[in-house]
Amino acid sequence: MSEDNIEQQIDDILEALRETSGKEVSRDELEKELKKFLEYGVPPDHAKQTLVKKFGGGYNQPLSSERILVVDLKPDQQSVHVLCRIISVNPREIQVKGEARRIFYGILGDESGTIQFTAWKDFELEKGTVVDISNAYTKEWQGSVKVNFGDRTKIKKMDASEVHEVNVVPREYKVKELRGGLSSVEVTARILEVKDREVEISGQKKKVFSGMLGDETGKAQFTAWYDFKLKEGAVVKISGGYVKAWKGIPQVTFDEKATVEKLDANMISKKDVKTQKIMLFELVDRNGALDVEVEGTVIEIRKGSGLVQRCPECNRVLQDGACAVHGAVEGKADVRMKLVIDDGTGAVSAILGKEVTEKLLGKTINDSLIDDGLVEEMNSMLFGHRISLQGNALGDQFGVTLIVRDAKRADFNITAEAERLSQELEELL
Ligand SMILES: [Zn+2]
Incomplete structure (x- = not known):
């Protein structure tokens, strides 16, 4: 050489x-x-x-990576690099394996938005300073993305002019883009449902308004902590809300600090807000969604399908004759089906109640006549067939489960059906 x-x-x-x-x-x-x-x-x-x-380097995994905006952070990212301002920082004593340890938590922000962080050691962070953080990582906690600073994280103090003022100008989102953890959100949507209820917060009675909203890209839940006189059918522009998520279903939350502007109701008509048909990879990626339609091939009829006994008090499925909450009870019979469907881009579980199961099997199920044959019938009628399902998709660490509201067979064979009809006709003639 x-x-x-x-x-x-x-x-x-x-x-x-x-x-x-x-x-x-x-x-x-x-x-x-x-x-x-x-x-x-x-x-x-x-x-x-x-x-x-x-000499202490890592050749295959460069530690520095391109800067990412706070708004683009997703759960479980490694080698995260952000340039941001520390908006707040607070110490907290925690116990780790019986030893007291001081960690720091707070909020950081850049021009795109804000996010919560946890520093697992003392990086001498100061409120208001601008820092360049590399090798942080993200985790999802209670539906929101959080940034963590650990042993590998490097934090460099920067000149205050390096970061533009933290974004307080709301950023516009379509409903399908809403994710838990977003703040300063602006969304224009039609109110599909609204209900009020009274809650007590530190001894004070307060009215909250919650329901469903939607645009041409999807539906989400909302909670308003102030009476904006929201009415079903109204189209509003909500600025300054934030998004929480429960099992992957986004919920736009806003209070008196937000502004709600009433727009022409024709801007988003009722028929514009429909059940969105989405591919399974997208549903898996979003880890949940409100009111969607998916299509896939049944690749498994899961254990727990068929006859079940439910608790008469709370409707939970009994295990060995006992409810997890109410103990041993006299169960009432019910039928359900647990499927796994796959569309080639991803797979999700689905739970179907009696009515939808009957629709797919094309027959009425008499509770008193249920035997093992029912599960066999589910297998022979549905396994390997393409079906279309509608409902709410709930996500957790184990994946996405669709709670099915309606279902139909998607591979109904028109040629075979035409043949059957003509044969019937011939027999009649
Ligand atoms: Zn019960």
Whole structure:
């Protein structure tokens, strides 16, 4: 290997070390080491990687990555790089394996929005300062994305002018883009349902208004902590709300600090807000959605399908004759079906009640005549067939489950049906 080549190799190693460990190693030292490896016939690439590792760097996983805006953060991201302002920071004592440990939590923000963070050690963060944070990671907690700073995280104090003022101007979203954790949200939607109820907060009675809203991209839930005189059928522009999520279903939440502007009701007509048909990968990616339609092939009739006994008090399915809440009770018979459907892009579970099951099987099920044959029938009628399902999709760490409201077979064979009809007709003639 020529001297030039060796110089190039050393440059590469130094760069990898700078990026991944921040360590400075002298050229001479590296050159000596590298030459030794090469003399022993170690391939140059392998030698480079070994040396980067030896001096504390990580060759295959560069620690610095491109800056990401707070609004684009998703759960379970690694090597997260943000440039932001610390809006608030508070210490907290926690117990880890019996030992007291001081962690810090707070809110950070950039020009796109704000997000909560947890620092698992003292990074000497100060309120109001601008910092460049690399190698953080994200997690989902109670439906919102949170940023974490751990051992690998590097935090560099920056000039205050590096970050534009934290965004307080609401950003516009379509309903299908709403995700738990978003703040300063602006959304224009039609109120599909609204109900009020009274709640007590620190001894004070307060009215809250909740329901469903939607636009041409989807539906979501909402909660208003102030009486904006929302009426069913009205089209409103809500500015300054935030989004919480329950099992993947977004909920727009807003109070008196938000503004609600009433728009022409024709802007989003009733028929514009319909059940959205979505691919399963998108449903899996969103990890839940309100009122959607999906289509897929039945790849499994799951255990727990068929006859079940329900608690007469709370409707829970009994396990060994007992309700998880009410103990041993006299169950009432019911039928349900648990399916897994797959459309080639993803798979979800689905739970179907008696009525929808009967619709798919094309027959009425008499509770008193149920035997094991019912599950066999589900298998022979549905396994491998394409069906279309509508309902609410709830997501958790185990995946997405569709609570089915309506279902139909999607692979109804028109040719076979035409043949059957003409045969029937011939027999009649
Ligand atoms: Zn019960």
